[in-house]
Amino acid sequence: MLDYTGVDGIMIGRASLGNPWIFREIIEFINSGNSVPKPSPKEKITTMLKHLDFEIQDKGEKLAVLEMRKHFGWYMKNMPDAAKIRKWINEIESKEELVKLIKEYFSNL
Numbered sequence: 001m002l003d004y005t006g007v008d009g010i011m012i013g014r015a016s017l018g019n020p021w022i023f024r025e026i027i028e029f030i031n032s033g034n035s036v037p038k039p040s041p042k043e044k045i046t047t048m049l050k051h052l053d054f055e056i057q058d059k060g061e062k063l064a065v066l067e068m069r070k071h072f073g074w075y076m077k078n079m080p081d082a083a084k085i086r087k088w089i090n091e092i093e094s095k096e097e098l099v100k101l102i103k104e105y106f107s108n109l
Contacts (some may be wrong), residue, residue, distance in 0.1 A: 002030065018074025020047065045106045048075050049099065061095050072102065080109070 002010070016022050021039050028036045039047070051071060055064035073086040085105055092098045 018071065018077055041106050041109050044075065045102060048072060048102060052095065052098065056095060062093075065093060065095055065098055068098065072098070081105075 001007075010026075012022060012026070021036070025036045028034055048071075052064065052068050055068055058064070059067065069090050069092065072089050076082045076085055076089070079085070085101070088101055089098065092101065
């Protein structure tokens with residue numbers, strides 16, 4: 001569509017929520033026409049935990065954990081038992097609990 005319409009840019013919007021890899025996928029496709037593999041579970045959990053740490057540095061643990069619950073829910077989209085895990089995530093109030101739940105979940109994939 002970029003070639004067909006001649007637009008100068010594209011908007012990503014909600015597709016980036018829980019999927020920061022979309023940017024490298026788009027860049028790779030534009031540059032080479034090739035698809036990029038989806039992130040591995042290891043890459044996904046590493047990114048989630050880095051995201052949590054960045055938020056804690058910026059906002060403190062209490063507020064960061066509350067805000068990250070929605071982000072972690074987005075990261076979990078289309079994963080096995082996502083609805084159940086999101087419910088548990090939304091009840092968590094500390095970094096320790098959140099990290100423990102996420103690590104347990106990913107270790108069982």
